Amino acid sequence: MSLLPSCRGTYYALAFSTTLSIYVATYPYETVALLSLVLTILGVLSVDYADRTTVNQLIEGFTICGARPRYVLFAVVLLTIVKCLILSIPPSIVLAVSGLEEGLINPLLAVAVGVATALYEVRKRYA
Amino acid sequence: MPRDVVVLLRDVWKTYHTKWGVVHALKGVDLVIHRGEIVGIHGPSGAGKTTLLKIIAGLEKPDRGDVIVEGYNVCMLDENALAMLRNSVVGFIPQDYGLIEELTVIENVELPLLLAGMDRNERRKRVMELLEYIGLADKAKQKVKYLSGGEKQRVAIARALSNTPSVLLADEPTANLDWENARKVLELFQRISRDFDTTILVVSHDPRVMEYVHRRYELRDGKLYPVLS
Numbered sequence: 001m002s003l004l005p006s007c008r009g010t011y012y013a014l015a016f017s018t019t020l021s022i023y024v025a026t027y028p029y030e031t032v033a034l035l036s037l038v039l040t041i042l043g044v045l046s047v048d049y050a051d052r053t054t055v056n057q058l059i060e061g062f063t064i065c066g067a068r069p070r071y072v073l074f075a076v077v078l079l080t081i082v083k084c085l086i087l088s089i090p091p092s093i094v095l096a097v098s099g100l101e102e103g104l105i106n107p108l109l110a111v112a113v114g115v116a117t118a119l120y121e122v123r124k125r126y127a
Numbered sequence: 128m129p130r131d132v133v134v135l136l137r138d139v140w141k142t143y144h145t146k147w148g149v150v151h152a153l154k155g156v157d158l159v160i161h162r163g164e165i166v167g168i169h170g171p172s173g174a175g176k177t178t179l180l181k182i183i184a185g186l187e188k189p190d191r192g193d194v195i196v197e198g199y200n201v202c203m204l205d206e207n208a209l210a211m212l213r214n215s216v217v218g219f220i221p222q223d224y225g226l227i228e229e230l231t232v233i234e235n236v237e238l239p240l241l242l243a244g245m246d247r248n249e250r251r252k253r254v255m256e257l258l259e260y261i262g263l264a265d266k267a268k269q270k271v272k273y274l275s276g277g278e279k280q281r282v283a284i285a286r287a288l289s290n291t292p293s294v295l296l297a298d299e300p301t302a303n304l305d306w307e308n309a310r311k312v313l314e315l316f317q318r319i320s321r322d323f324d325t326t327i328l329v330v331s332h333d334p335r336v337m338e339y340v341h342r343r344y345e346l347r348d349g350k351l352y353p354v355l356s
Contacts, residue, residue: 054229061227063186065239065286066214069206126206 041113055079055118059125069126076118084114133293133326134160134183139192141178152178153189154349160328162293165320167340168330169354174346176330177222180296183328184219185209197293214239218287222299224279228272232263232282235271239289257285261315277308284315288323295319295327301336313339 055076062072088110136158143150152175160166170176181187182194185201194201197216204212213219226235233254240250258264261281266274271282280300287295297316301309317339319325329336330346337343337354345352 054227057225057227057229060221060225061235061238062242063210064184064213064219064221064225065242066210066212066290067242068210071242 041109055121059121063125069122072125073119073122076122077115080114080118081111084110131162132159133162133164133197134158134328135193135195136179136183137193137195139179139182139189139194141175141182141187141189151349153182156192156346156349156351158344158351160294160326162326163320163324164342165316165327165329165340167337167343168328168346168351169334169337169343170330170332170346172332175349176332176346177298179346180219180298180328180330183294184217184296185212186219214243215290216292216294218290218292218295220280220283220287220295220297220300222302224283226271226279226283226286229270231268231270232258232274233267235282236286236289239286243290253289254285257288261285275308276303277311280304280308280312281315284312284319288319288325291323293326295325297327297329299331299333300329301331301333306335309333309336 058075058079059072062075067075085107088107092106136156139153139156141151141153143152156179158166168176168179178187182189183196183201185196185204188202192202196212199208199212199216201209201212219225227238230238233251236254236257237250240253245253255264255267258267261284263278263281263285266278271279274282280303284295284297295316300312300316304312313336316327316329320327329340331337343354345354
């Protein structure tokens with residue numbers, strides 16, 4: 001069971017690199033926006049799964065110590081936002097400097113996807 | 128309920144529906160634990176020991192039966208009330224310690240106090256007292272990820288003790304330790320019970336752990352049987 005998240009992370013990472021290749025190959029054919037979105041989602045999901053330990057430790061630690069569900073949610077969402085921003089801002093700057101302005105919306109997409117997965121994790125705990 | 132009964136379980140049932148079928152973890156468990164007692168529950172892996180502890184800690188709900196801890200009927204409490212119970216009445220020590228490895232020892236131990244709204248100076252004073260008590264004051268500022276298994280176990284105990292709970296629940300506290308460290312942890316439980324009159328419930332598959340408890344039970348096929356020493 002402990003291998004499951006890292007395996008799933010690997011699948012996302014593989015999908016990420018495949019999509020990246022398609023992105024590069026089809027860029028001249030104006031499919032940028034959709035692929036950029038898919039890339040962002042896959043990128044966040046792969047890193048999120050690779051780093052699932054911290055989120056789970058936070059949920060478990062806070063729950064055991066008697067944090068109310070809304071505090072657990074706040075802590076997890078805050079961690080996710082910080083993590084997603086750290087992950088997505090550097091590549092977004094690179095994309096923007098290379099002339100792909102679409103890169104600038106990546107941090108927002110990353111945060112949206114990250115928060116959605118964080119909400120899912122907390123909901124699972126309190127379901 | 129007599130005053131010195133701290134934990135009372137009456138006809139507790141718990142069933143899990145998994146993709147491999149239905150698992151009856153607990154089948155009508157009855158248990159009474161008095162203040163200051165150390166009670167041990169022994170049983171093979173998968174016997175339902177962790178489920179039993181999680182139900183007492185309010186981390187899981189039983190399908191039926193009554194679970195009363197310090198007069199609170201755990202089954203009737205909402206999530207916020209259960210959080211309060213875990214913060215101040217029950218200290219839970221999971222098998223994997225449940226610590227946040229990126230935080231320091233102090234930060235982990237003070238988390239329940241922070242959630243209880245204690246001010247910073249008071250918090251730090253209380254944490255240092257606890258770390259002195261468990262013999263880890265010199266590691267206070269280290270990140271938990273750099274500690275050994277025995278040290279992590281003691282940090283988890285200190286964290287569980289921080290709000291002076293009446294009940295301490297320990298899930299396989301010696302499973303990840305060599306016997307020398309395991310013995311130290313079990314002696315620490317005895318000292319805690321003596322010094323703070325804390326009720327301690329230890330579950331373990333290791334029969335040696337049962338030498339350190341006042342009363343013991345065997346959990347087999349979801350049922351609890353008293354073992355006469």
